[in-house]
Amino acid sequence: MISEARLLSDVRDGLKQSGLRASIVVRDLDSGREIVLEGDVPMPAASLAKIPLALAVLERIQAGTIDPAEARVVAGGRSASPGIGRFEHPATIAVADLISLALTISDDAAADALLELVAPDEVTAHVAGLRVRGITVRRGFGELWDTPLEHLDPKEAHLAHTLAIRGSTPAHGHPIPQLDVARTNTGTACAWADLLEAIWRHRRVRPAVAAAIQGHMRGNVFRQRLAPDFLADDTRWYSKTGTVLNLRHEAGVVEHDDGSRIAVVVLSSSSVPATDQPAAEAALGAAARRLHDAVRDRVIRT
């Protein structure tokens, strides 16, 4: 039996080989047993912030203050992000379906349309109301695509990534707004795990709201990161990914047929100046799976 310190050190070294630094929290949602690697470091949330946004809107729908069938007109043609941003014409979409798009295909335009109904500070307040500390929503999602990467020739993409990697300011801020924890949406790995726990255990979250979020997270189309290491016919994987420049995140819950439910949150930053890093995705999946197995095995023995 390997000690927890040794396990964490192994995982950290393995990630370092792939040029990654990561915060990882793996928590059994029923026993509370967990393994944490640097879980309290605030990181830019990227698209993970769509989970608390969806939660806040869904609660308002349940409370009757927002009509899920209300049609919203969303302009297209604004970005290369998946979904409405790529549309050539304005789209008329019901509020409930905007939530679906924001969570399953990480549609930034849909999420920004939802922020017109519930402002960023209201989302932050809603999360605080769940007794979850460490998540702050400040800005919209359209700007996630408007990084230096968008202004450079694809051949020079490495320059944008180098700036993202090296550009931190002496005060641990960042000149790129999307990466500056003082300006963008942020969260710690522990906070995201707390949020998932609140949803799965219905802590101040209505069961209907939890069910809706779980349904959309089950339908997440991004499966290149942790999904390959968790998917199986006897396992259900619910998650939301977040990616901006050199950051690769995923927060999810794995449900096994034996009834155990384990939250897996991975927040990572890469020191490799390249856009596509399949080896980094694989390394994150492998690290998460290793920690998951450690938590689950101990759960089974007790």
Next chain:
Amino acid sequence: MDLIAACRVLVEIDDRGSVTRAAAAIGVAQSVASRRILALEKELGATLIERTAQRAVLTPFGRGVVPTARRLVRLAEEFELDAEHARLQPVLIAVPESCSTRDLAVVDAAGRAEGFTVRFVREPPARRVQLATSAAVQMAIVAVPPDEGLWRVRLGAAGRRRRDGVLRLESLRRGRVGATGRDVDPGARLRITPEDDLPHVRDVLNRAGFAAGLVPGQLPVDPSTTSSVAAVLADGDLMLCAEAEAHALGLHWRPIAGLDVARGYAILSESDHHQRLLRRTVADELAAALGADVPEEGDRDQ
């Protein structure tokens, strides 16, 4: 007037008592010896010898200056001896560690034939610059970007097994299965020696490697060439080096597809004279020792 030559005649006359014998001892005609004495008498404004039929006798004035003339002659001989020793003193040159002992011996031998004696110290790049700028060596072969150098050394990948064709960096890519989260698979690394830990080599290789999906752990920098070779032999890794270097190490070399990465070398020396001497006498042999592609013809006679 040649003061030393005239003093020599005067000393010989004092020793041998005759102009004829003095001229014979020095190896010049008697008329030449006489002319030298006359010139010296004119210069000093007094008669040095009294000539008789059989022999020559120093005047009191002549006897007064002969001890100093003796000292001058002896000093002149020492001066010539010192100059000869200085000419034979070897020129110390700092060269890359990648140069083989035999190749350097060939440079040394070629230099000796031309009266240019050299001695070599093998050092890593930064140390060579330091030695030359602190004048601890007379010359250093320093690493520069390949376009700016006198010599260009194409780099490729050396391994323990013979493989035909070229190395594609993407062939080192890890599969998802191989991502154990612990260590990069042995054999899937391209190692970098201290000689190539330079921006114009390492950064170019890293950029190409990352673009091909490699992780940082697959492009490690070793503390010494020996440890790189050890990993090649033990783990089946590859190392970045020149073709000649690979052969000297008993390894098999192949170029890297689509990657024109090269070492550049220039001469750093306080002395233009040494530089010219080196380029005139041993340039070809030194190029071979460095593993350079082809010496640049246009530069040879500058």
